[in-house]
Amino acid sequence: MIREPKPVRWVLRLFVICYVGLLVLWPVFLVAQRTLSPGWQAVVSSLSSPEVLLGLRLTGIATFWSVLFNLVFGVGISLLLVRYEFRGKRLLSVLLDLPLSVSPVVVGLALMLVYAKGTPVGRFLYGIGYQIIFATPGIVLATTFVALPLVIREVVPVLTEIGDDQEVAARSLGASGWQTFWRVTLPGIKWAVVYGVVLTLARSLGEFGAVKVVSGNISLQTQTATLVVQDTYQDFQQQTAYTVSLLLTLAAVLCITVVALLRPKEKLS
């Protein structure tokens, strides 16, 4: 490694600390401070308001399904992309990255165009008793959509790197496709999957734009936690807004910490 002269190193360090501090640490610290400064009483009471409870519940539901769908779908699609050759593979892989590059608001609008009550698909689903837009399924759909590429992006490079040697060996030893997947492929990509799931979890917890459009943002009915934050902040209930914000931040920090703690053990063993 090249050692830079001492002054350069200090300048670089200072720059990094300022950058991260001003962009991440200081704002998050202020949220925590504002939340906790009125005392625990205020925190508890703002958390127990019905709209906050409903918001957290909805966010929980949306995150659960988004993680589940993206886990199963993500691992499946990754296997398809890496292990099989087919026409339109490049196109598929570009399409899969789309949710990351398109603004979530646009995602929301696009979902509206397909599933709103006035459209053929929406009318059909409504006819058999399912409402998508302005209801929980729409929220799940939007959340799943925006977090779609995260598992795939983690798993594909690892699958490519480990190659199919081990899988072929397992087959030659008599393992069926299913046994090969559970005993050989999955253990090989385990950590990539865990990372992908954590990223999906964090992304789903924080989703705002797409959900705002498809949910209709109806208070006490279709407001997720992030929507509650916005609503309460604009309604001059800052305490509630800060509390929910801090809760969302802590959940994300917790996810990342758990992975960081688990990960080194794997490497040592």
Next chain:
Amino acid sequence: MSIEIVGVNKSFGDFAALTDVHLDIPSDNITALLGPSGGGKTTLLRIIAGLEAADSGTVAIEGVDATGIPAQKRNIGFVFQHYAAFKHLTVAKNVGFGLSIRHWRKRDVDKKVDELLRLVHLEQFADRLPSQLSGGQRQRMALARALAIEPKLLLLDEPFGALDAKVRKELRDWLRRLHEEVKVTTVFVTHDQEEALEVADNVVVMNAGRIEQSGPPVELYDEPASRFVMSFLGEVTTLDHHLIRPHDIAVHTEPVPGGVAGVIVHWQRIGFEVRIGVRPQSDSQDAPEIAVRLTRTLAHALGLGEGVRVWLEPEKGATVIPALEAVRPAA
């Protein structure tokens, strides 16, 4: 268990990997598929294993047509060039993989794994991960893993290709001895002619998707069916428009009838051996140098050295084949 390959063809896009391959592989032997890379030998091995499907033709194992049987049902042990160790499993678990797939009881798996680890001298490494083993140890583990399923056939794809020269040599001897203990029909792929001649009972030389010749190593060496086989199985040089091995040339310091006259222009001494290059004195200026090998004692006795004039002829009983037109072995 004998293998019978009839009329197998295989191409990848425009590239014909195998063209009309017919081959019988005898039981209980070690057979080497020998040839340059891209010659189709690995493809043939993978077709026998069922890891690749032939475009046409059949593979019969022990008289039963195996063409349509998938790899996991063939009960063939396969050892990969890069080991293909299960990285997340210990050595013992790796070896026992095929048995636990078959739902053996744990006690029986442990017993069998113990036995195999002793066979490949890895008993003290049972609880290590593959990443903690050397290349040679990993390859022995892979071999034990393939043997665990008691295969009717053991296939090895360039088994020593990724190892350094010294370990290669050890493993070669060891594979030979192992085969005497575990009498299982074995086929291995190699591009190293020395490895093929040393380890195999039966060598199949392949080139450009075809079988050039097959037979016992000595037969191939002494009676090559083509210039390709002759030059692939050992060094060759051209003497009087014939291919001949450099150590099959007799050197004289006096004219002999039918001898090729020349002058020694290169001289290299390697251990017990002397390698010389002789420029023939012929009409054409650009006649290629003739390589000759002889022992140092003979070279000294003849008083050879750079610039000395010599006459060359084939030794009696040397393998000689015409250099230009094809191709019948001269006795």
